[in-house]
Amino acid sequence: MTPEDDAPIDAAAAMRLIHEQQASTVRGLEPDPRVHYWPWGFAWLIGFGVYFLRFSPDGRTIVAMPAWLPLTVLFVLLVAAAVVFGVGSARAxxxxxxxxxxxxxxxxxxxxxxxxxxxVVIGRVTDSLPPELAGLLWSALSVGLTGALHMAGGAIWLDRTLYRLGVWLTAVNIVGVIAGPGWHALVVSVAGGGGLLVAGALARRRHG
Known part of the structure; x- marks a missing residue:
């Protein structure tokens, strides 16, 4: 076999090596997708779950706790998720x-x-609403904006996972609002938080 016979094989191997190096470089520059999804997923799953246990449908309380505790837990978890996401993204x-x-x-x-x-807008109108509707308004509009921004991000970066997650969160929010106060927190906790966790796992598998 002459050196010329080895050339195509060597060229193919070189191209494979180039593609592998390019893929490795991209993975090194992109953050782990779980950093983008999982902190928010756990925050929603736990935070809205605690809210549902305290403020259940029809004014019931499944687990007795101070009225201020669910919102505090949710707020702290969301801030922690923002910090984890921000640090991870900045490093990547x-x-x-x-x-x-x-x-x-x-x-x-x-x-x-x-x-x-x-x-600012919600703060101007919630004082005139019953507490259960004020809570529903806060959570529903926040989840709705989150879904819309996820869809916008998916369109900007042509990221199907991000866009589909935005569609899912929007659908979850609509179902929760139709179900009413109390149920909305449960739906967002399980389907919204769970959806974020699943999206992170799927994105990680594609990320390699």
Whole structure:
């Protein structure tokens, strides 16, 4: 066999090596998808679950606890999830610049301004509502905005998992609102938090 006979095989092996190195580089630059989904999934699963146990449908209480505790638990878990996500993303994207970095900054700003504006608007109207409807309004609009922003992120980065998760969270939110106060927290806890955990597992499997 002449050296010329080995050339195609060597070229194919070289191309495979190049593709493997490219894939390895991409994985190294992208954050572990579980950092994006799982902190929020556990926060929703536990936080809204505790809320349901205290503020169940028809004014019932499944587990006796101070009225301030469920919201405190949910808030603390959401802040912890934001910190974990922020630190993980900062470490993964610290070497990324250009258009991708700009998209990430603008998208993150949209989250911050969106929820700030939502808080201001809801804060102006909840005083005139019964407590159970005020709680439903807060949680429903927050989950609704989360679903919309996930769909927007999926469209920006052509990420099917992110977009489908946004659709799922939107559907879950609608079902919860129709079910009414108390039930909404349970639906968001199980189907919303569980959906985030499943999305993280599926994204991780594709991430390799």
């Amino acid at each position: 994207y610290r070497h990324v610049a250009g258009e991708s970095a700009r998209r990430g900054r603008w998208y993150g700003t949209a989250w911050g301004l969106g929820f700030f504006g939502l808080s």
